[in-house]
Amino acid sequence: MHGHWRWRGGHPKQGAMAHPFHSLSNWRAIIDRRALAGQLDTIAAETQDAAARRRAMVVLLRAALEDGRAEVERRLLAHPSSGRVAAQTTAFLIDQLVRLSHDFTVEHLYPANNRSAGERITLIAVGGYGRGEMAPHSDIDIGFLTPFKQTSWTEQAIEAQLYTLWDLGLKVGHSSRSLDEMVRAAKDDLTIRTALLEGRFIWGDRELYDQAAARFDAEVVAGNARAFVAEKLAERDERHKRMGDSRYVVEPNVKEGKGGLRDLHTLFWIGKFIHRVRTVPELVDAGLLTARELKQFARAENFLLAVRCHLHVLAGRAEDRLTFDFQREIASRMKFADRPGKSAVERFMQLYFLHAKSVGDLTGTFLAHLDDQMAARGRRFLPSIRRRPGKLNGFVLDRGRLALPSDDFFAADPVRLIEIFALADKHGLEIHPQAMRQARHDAKLIETQGVRRDARANALFLDVLTSPRDPETVLRWMNEAGVFGRFVPDFGRVVAQMQFDMYHHYTVDEHTIRAIGLLADIEQGRLKEDHPLSTAIMGQIHSRRVVYVAVLLHDIAKGRGGDHSVLGAELALRVCPRLGLSEAETETVSWLVRYHLLMSATAFKRDLADFKTILDFAQIVQSPERLRLLLVLTVVDIRAVGPGVWNSWKRQLLSELYDAAEEVLRLGHKQKGREQRIASKKEAVAAQFGFDRKTFDKVAKRLPESYWIAEPVEVIAANLVHIRQAGDAPLHIAAVPDDDRGATLVMVLAADHPGLFYRIAGGIHLAGGNIIDARIHTTRDGLALDNFLVQDPLGRPFAETGQIARLTRAIEDALANRQKLLPKLEARALPRTRAEAFRVAPNVFVDNKASNRFTVIEVNAQDRPALLNQLAYALFQSKVTVHSAHVATYGERAVDTFYVTDLIGDKIDSPARVKTLEKRLLEAATSQSEEVVAA
Template identity: 70%
Template sequence: MAARFESLANRRAIIDRRDVAGRLDELEGADATALRREATAILKAALDHGRKEIASRLAAAPTRGTDAAAAYAFLTDQILRLVFDFTTKKLYPLNNPTAGERLTLMAVGGYGRAEMALHSDVDIAFLTPWKQTSWAEQVIESMLYLLWDLGLKVGHSSRSLDDMVRMAKSDLTIRTAMLEGRFVWGDEALYDEASQRFDREVVAGTARTFVAEKLAERDERHRRMGDSRYVVEPNLKEGKGGLRDLHTLFWIGKYVNQVRSVPELVDKGLLTPEELRQFQKSENFLWAVRCHLHILTNRAEERLTFDVQPDIARRMRYADRPGRSAVERFMQHYFLTAKRVGDLTGVFLAHLDEEFAARGRRFALPRLRRKPRKLEGFAFDRGRLSTPSDSFFEEDPVRLLQMFALADKYELEIHPVAMRQAGRDARLIDNDVRRNARANGYFMDVLTSPRDPETVLRWMNEAGVFGRFVPDFGRVVAQMQFDMYHHFTVDEHTIRAIGLLSRIEKGELDADHPLASTIIRQLVSRRALYVAVLMHDIAKGRGGDHSILGAEVARKLCPRLGLTAAETELVAWLVRWHLLMSATAFKRDLADFKTILDFAELVQSPERLRLLLVLTVVDIRAVGPGVWNSWKRQLLTDLYEAAEEVLRLGHKQRGRKERIEAKQAALRARLGWDDDRFDALVRRLPEAYWVAEAEDVIERNLRQLDEADSASKVLSIGADADPDRGATLVTIYTADHPGLFYRIAGAIHLAGGSIIDARIHTTRDGMAVDNILVQDPFGRPFDEAERLKRLEIGIEDALANRARLADRLAAKPLPRARADAFPIEPVVLIDNRASNRYTVVEINARDRPALLNALSHALFQSKLTIHSAHIATYGERAVDVFYVTDLTGDKVTSATRLKALERRLLEAAGGEVAEAA
């Protein structure tokens, strides 16, 4: 029996093998099928009972993960032994077995480690001394059918000893599985022979190759899983810092040093007793989470998705705290555990480097550098920065910051042993060190480095030095944001944003961010910008507006870091308003001049505007893959250019009339039409249209209107992919009537499109010209010919009332079922000050199918005219903004009407009313 089963209390309560074996022995009859059926019923009852017992033990002690993992493996062992004995005694008994009719059953892979969750695969190997006999074939086949009938997911192999050796030599996966081989039942002498041959013929002399292959395999797995241990829906088995990383450490240790258990790694000097405790603590936590996850989902699920995170937090008895929910506290514990696993990996590899140093290059970065001249007391160890003694940091804790500054200055990797010392000695950083001018100088050198601040800050964070030196940052280390918008923890998001800022400054992202790349070279306050990026989310999780609280943190922290009073005030302003530019660009009508004036009034200076643009770009881009797109770039560029003109020229910029005349003159030249033809269209379009739309859009509109009028079309739909805006411009030209927009919105949704912006115009002779920007579900232009055709037909049907729009919308499934995990109360904000001409209505709600259709239908029911719609999505949260007037073109000011409008929109946002077709 595996040593780890010894710690299991009252094993017989999980399964009483003798009792079950006795009942199987009592089965009689010559019909093998009937015998197998009766045996399956007995074994299934025992298996179900054992699983219930383990689940109840885990519920009573929800953090004892390794006990639960061992209990599932113990239960599986006993079931396999019963199946083996039943098959060889009842179904295929042998009275005088030959030397070749021997069979051993091994547990391999994770099951071989005696660790399993409820739905883990049962990985087994059948071994025979030589070529398989017919008896062995019958036994193996019968056992497998019985195990499948029990509902077990079996991964199996059947090999002779020679086959086992040959295949283990040629296949890394088989070799790893066999490395963890454990005797379960059958011929024990045969198992012993297999184990000896594996060690002698497969393992001997191949340690270095195995280690290199395993590390390459690990790197590929990390790359596939997102290469960060701070993704907010982590894979706890395969992800960075997950169980597989712990397994890899043990595999390597076992292969290199022939140990049989993790504690033996201490005797070999690969782990210290404290690191062993951390290993076991991490393993216990990760197994607890995995066992809860399998029970909760009732399948072999390894991803901690948003919909299960709150339930597991509850099962593991996490509670809400001020500013942070139970699920956020649970996930922070998860990420800190993943970080601990990463630390152990680094230390472990350092020891392997030393062990294999004499025989070749080291495993980590093979780049050897010439020793820098001034290492200020630090050591240089085979191309890496190290320390000369174990007490080096204790003698002067400021060296903890100095080490990272030197690593950045000379572009050196830090030796894992030095990282281990830094992690251990980070506790030496106290208020004296935090106030030390040298220490703060070293920190600022790293933060504002022209080289690679992201990498060095990440090392500093991994060692725990970052959070100790900046305690406010320490509070957000491993802190997740429980939503579908943010892909990383707060600290990882911040470090990535600093890395993006550095890359933009170095000109590496000119194609993605042309405006930011240009203006970053004009900045006077470079240092303040880097500090602002560091602090923009530093106050998250404190139970208030993190922008306001973060500005207070900045006012206290900046002087300590050596910033002047003016720089401190600038950083505090940037942190306070770091969401202003994105909120204005994505939620407001930039064609409404009051939007620009209000924004410029808050910004006040061209330098602040430049800083705010760059900060906004890196903040959005660092949220995660796919969040930044060309439409957001276009909106931010439009806002920047409009605000920059106001700040440069004041409010006396080019007047509305002059801008309209300039656009009309440019279009007259571009179209090349005669004056009568052009002037006829100009007279039909209202002044607001010429202000709101860009020249290229107006040109497309005018050509479409002219063509439709010439052909006497009652409905014209034009669709063109617009790469600059990252969307497809859909223009609908038809007779205007109430409810037009909500029908169009429903039809676009049914065709698989997503509206991101809409401008709605009515000509002086009663025709609607609606310009709508549409993307596919992945944020790309909606441009396939077949889909565009379907879109056109859908809009035609909706406007002609040929389709049962409401029924079809109700039947369309939710695109992201996990959004249900987030309780979002809809909020309606109505603002009559944001625009001089319109009432601005903003709705925050959970994103769901046809939300825009429901909201625009509610506005139609409220007898309002929509002039523009601006749609922003933040993960599971949608923010839809409408610029509206009443039917006479005035703002909505009546308190009674506003109250009724709010109620109707709240009902629509909450899905309480069906959309009428």
């Protein structure tokens, strides 16, 4: 705790240090304490009734609080980036209210004329409030200290003050302790110790406060610095893990997240505990920050505080998570504007992540200084692995870390800015934070000294990128030092760039570095269970450099306006030769960047049983080597989007497409004859599932040729069991979990009639199911056999008996028309608060070239419950037969694809009919999305 200031006639006393509010102007506009104190004296003079006095005081102070908050907001809007001013204004406002409440309580509610020595109270602000910084709706952390155990008077006085603050609608974190209790609690609990470290005198008995501060220094702080630092760093690591250990999560927590305010404050607390500094600038005198880093600290803190204050004001409560719905509003309040290729919200968030990155940089160098100050000679205070490699090309080892022999080492030969990272990778070494700091400082030499054109620098960079060890970690260090973005300036443009949607969890640079890490994991066989095919393929690829460079460049042209795949392919033609790739390798990388979305789009949005889908895909890919490279690139790209995006269904679809395309590319277009394929599939089903031949032939006869081509062996086998179980029943529904696909296979056998598909889809939605794929067949004897792949809202199969029973009952009810489907589905709309931050403009494509037999319709729309049902209903109204449906979701965007014909089985190719179909589907895609977004 540090000594502080007292009021003298409305102005603070300037002592050894300025009080935290010295920079605020026009205090009385925030709150006029003197005028309010006069009004409170009048209230006390008007009535002797304590309850009436209290009520009148609360009314007066509540109005002052509201006026003060309005002034805070006015100042915030006038200077939307001045977070520190807004935070200090709020703390100042609360200080005055606490003082007024205290004085009124001890003078007019519980006056005690002959108080004993033990009946003294001091009020202290702790935590962020103690620092003099509060977001508008933060908790008020306040401590009441008494000399000894509490007397009945101190208890009454403290309780009355707390009730006043609660009645004002404030959230109060409080403690009441004697001096002995305070020291004991601080020794026992790290949180209390940290809160008291920021202790600041607000009001009450000043002498008692000075005693408390002296005892805290002597009994809690002295001699315990090492333990405090170790505990604080462990607490920070635990917090990062909890918050999703990355600075670049697209909905960050401004206070607790990595690179957030709490990380900055941890540095201050550590410096405070060790060196007893009272303000952040004093960390420079203590040798823990340079003057330049102090500026960086102040800029980051000011920006993060501003964001947090805007968040609180907009939410009307203590809210620290910067969710999508707030991002757009805060970008506008902080005066960000759209630019070509980048919206205002993306520019705002890029600045946010750059500040979060600079918090990370500061933390690294701060801890290095700390390490140097606190470690014994030749040892390290913070633990690490020690190795002794042989040649270090002039670099030196400092306690097991790569360091510089002198500050001008990079300036003498700027290629060393790349070489240090190559050495770190090769020998598995950490880089000394002092060397990282110097690299950050000298990174600009990469531009001025022609390092990008240096063949040796490019070869070293390529060594790091394609390292068989741990390229992800070293590239991340390179990025944090600012060397990566200077050496590959196109990469520099996407550093800290977010994509404003619910699908991408990370910024573009973080996504790219994660994808490179995943590629290394696959190559080393560390993800064999998740990616057996990619792991096998990595061993067959001719040029591993090609796939690593393609992963580096696949998203490099995002945020430039235009198609990032096309722009990126052009960029690759420039960058690859510079990195030392041959002409053939350059061409392949460029092709991979151009088509990096092709394989996932084909697998997730098209019918893989339609041979034309495979032929069209193979036509673009053209070689087995490109196919191998494209699969691996697709897998790491999807997986690096964020947790939970990759699943077994995606693995299944990509493997299916790979196998089918590989066969076409190997054998040319001479695909095995249709009859031969059907015959071999029938053999496989009969052999695998041991049906007796007679029964098998009888059931098999009922199914048309198109069915045998469309469905995989295991689905056919499940269908045959289902048909046999159905017997002559007019309706039979069965559901079996399919772990390979990570979904439940729902099979419906029913008398075929128009509208069957949309009703089944409605029933499945009502039971809480999401349809990810659907195939519709008609048996030779006129029954509909429909196969749906269904997942629960969390993307898992329906597996429990109760869940499956609910699913089948909902489908039965929908088919029997027992309930009006649409009103029920609309009533079931799930809470979609995050999606409301986005607008997906619906669009419809009708394609008659993608299939020889079917018209392919693709609908893009805002994802919502019952969307598929409404689209299917529109198709039913348009007198169209649906043969298969494929559903892909990308965060808030849904892409639903239908393979359809008219009622007599022909393509829909009359322009007038296509136009009507587009119009009707567009209405269905739009109809509820407007209400959902506006709701």
